[in-house]
Amino acid sequence: MTNDSSRRIVEALQEWIKSAPAGAKLPSTRSLVSRHGASPVTVQKALRALASQGLIESRPGVGTFVRAARIARPADFGWQTAALGAPRNRLSSSPAAMRPASTDAIALNGGYPDRELLPERLIRSALGRAGRHDTALSRSPASGLPELRSWFASELAAVTPAGVAPASAADVIVLPGSQSGLSSIFRALVTDGRPLLIESPSYWGAILAAAQADVRLVPVPTGPAGPDPEEVARAFEETGARAFYVQPNYANPTGSQWTRDTSQQILEVARTYGAFLIEDDWAHDFGITTDPAPVAAHDDSGHVVYIRSLTKSASPALRVAAIIARGPARERIMADRAASSMYVSGVLQTAALDIVTQPGWQTHLRGLRHQLRSRRDLLADSLEKHAPLATLTALPSGGLNLWIRLPDATDLPSFIQRCETNNVLVAGGNEWFPAEPTGPHIRLNYSGPNPGAYPEAARVIGHILGESAIRE
Structure with a gap:
């Protein structure tokens, strides 16, 4: 009342x-x-x-x-245009992989695993203990906690063959996430205006970091088994580049994994041209039918600068990663880190170390392997059944994504919009190409929420593609 x-x-x-x-x-x-x-x-x-x-x-x-009516006067920010000047690069601030999704949408556009794929109990317990640790009240060393650096080094050393000097804790720099590490590497090792070879397609975050560092990208075509070593050598020769950004294991977006021969040959090419391989091992913990084989494990002469993150496999809130680099390259990267972020939160580092050294961590990773396989196969089978015009380039042996080629005549922006209208979110493939795309692609993440809706998402994709084919 x-x-x-x-x-x-x-x-x-x-x-x-x-x-x-x-x-x-x-x-x-x-x-x-x-x-x-x-x-x-x-x-x-x-x-x-x-x-x-x-x-x-x-x-x-x-x-x-x-109250007296107030006429809203549009804010005038014109002065900022003169103060800022023209941007060197027009960068996207809202990549498809970072777009939020409504609770009722079938979100295949994301880049992070769903909560049910995370070791929630380990995370909560570790963060609770970290809050009571001395690191909660002190400044961490600039290069990271010694124990966490040792763990990252031992992970790479465990797969280093006999005859190759393994990495040590002294080679490790702990980071607040791998994205900031890529920016530091590009600024420190490539520098403004210099060429950087990059697989095409490749991770959109690396493309963004290169643009921010004013690095000139040189695309190198890649396939399910990696790039052609001869093409890589030709690109080094023609451009004078001294660095190549690569994802040898479960690449984002394609899911491709280099063969052992490809890894050895491309490492040899880098040695021949006195160049760096910047190896992004973002999906190290997401093997499904194979195990990751870091190229860095076969190099002890400083040609491979290795970066590995725990953000996706542990928790998006746990932004902890590491670079392993040797020689003057490490010192230059360290100098850049000092200028951009003096150190990483000791609480986060302590929690990260706690998680990965618990017996439950390996148990979690074994279970995760089976969960990812089930999700991958469900989405791939659903597309084959309901969307025959969507071509899976290759079934990935690890990672989080399927890379889908659409018919040549597909209007990609229109297709993405129609999917969204039907409550299915997909990521357009253009963001993963450092130059012009080779055709219309989409990237579908199979680690997001509600895998039971994958068949329905495939039906929507198939229906839209079918209607477009009829109109053609």
């Missing part, structure tokens, strides 16, 4: 305010109580509602008045 009374008072006063001049005084609370037969509490509630709408204003000790 009180809510109805309050609403009637609000509606009556709104009508009165329409014809009242600005600054007109409203009837007193006592008068409104009498007029509407309501309690003082109900009247005050109505006045607060009108005030929240910007229609009235209260002047303590004087009364309540009709």
Whole structure:
């Protein structure tokens, strides 16, 4: 009853305010109580509602008045254009992989595993203990906690063959996520305007980091088994580049994994040209039918700069990664890190180390392998059944994504929009090409929420492609 009374008072006063001049005084609370037969509490509630709408204003000790209408004046930020100047690169601030999804959407566009794929109990316990650790009250070493650096080094050393000197903790730099590490590497090792070879397609975040560092990207075509070593050699020869950004294991977006021969040959090419391989091992923990084989494990002469993250496999909130680099390259990267972020939170580092050294971590990874395989196969089978015009380039042996080629005549922006209208979110493939795309592609993430909806998503994709083919 009180809510109805309050609403009637609000509606009556709104009508009165329409014809009242600005600054007109409203009837007193006592008068409104009498007029509407309501309690003082109900009247005050109505006045607060009108005030929240910007229609009235209260002047303590004087009364309540009709608020003067204020004409909204558009903000003028033109001065900033002159102060900032033209941008060197027009960068996208909202890549498809980072777009939020509504709760009822089938989200295949994301880049992070769903919560059910994370070791939640390990994370919560580790963060609780980290809060009681001394690192919660102290500054961490610039290169990271010694124990965590040792763990990263030992992970790579465990797969290093005999005859190759393994990495040590002294070679490791802990980072607040791998994205900032890529930026530091490009600035420190490539520098402004210099060429950087990059697989095409490749990770959109690396393309973004290169653009921010004003690095000139040189695309090198890649396939299910990696790039052609001869093409890589030719690109080094023609451009004078001294670095090549690569994802040898479960590449984003294609899911490709280099063969052992490809890895050895491309490492030899880098040695021949006195160049760096910047190896992004982002999906190290996401092997499904194979195990990751880091190229860095076969190099002890500083040609491979290795970066590995725990953000996706542990938790998006745990932004901890590491670079393993040797020689002067490490010192240059370290100098850049000092300028951009002096150190990484000791609490996060302590929690990360706690998680990965618990026996439950390996148990989690074994279970994750089976979960990813089930999800991958469900999405791939659903597409084969319901969307025959969507071609899976190769079934990945690890990672989180399927790379899908669409028919040549597909209007990609229109296709993406129609999918979204039908509550299916996909990531357009153009963002993963450092130059012009080779055709219309989409990247579908099979680690997101609600895998039971994959068949329905495939039906939507198939229906839209089918309709487009008929119109053609």
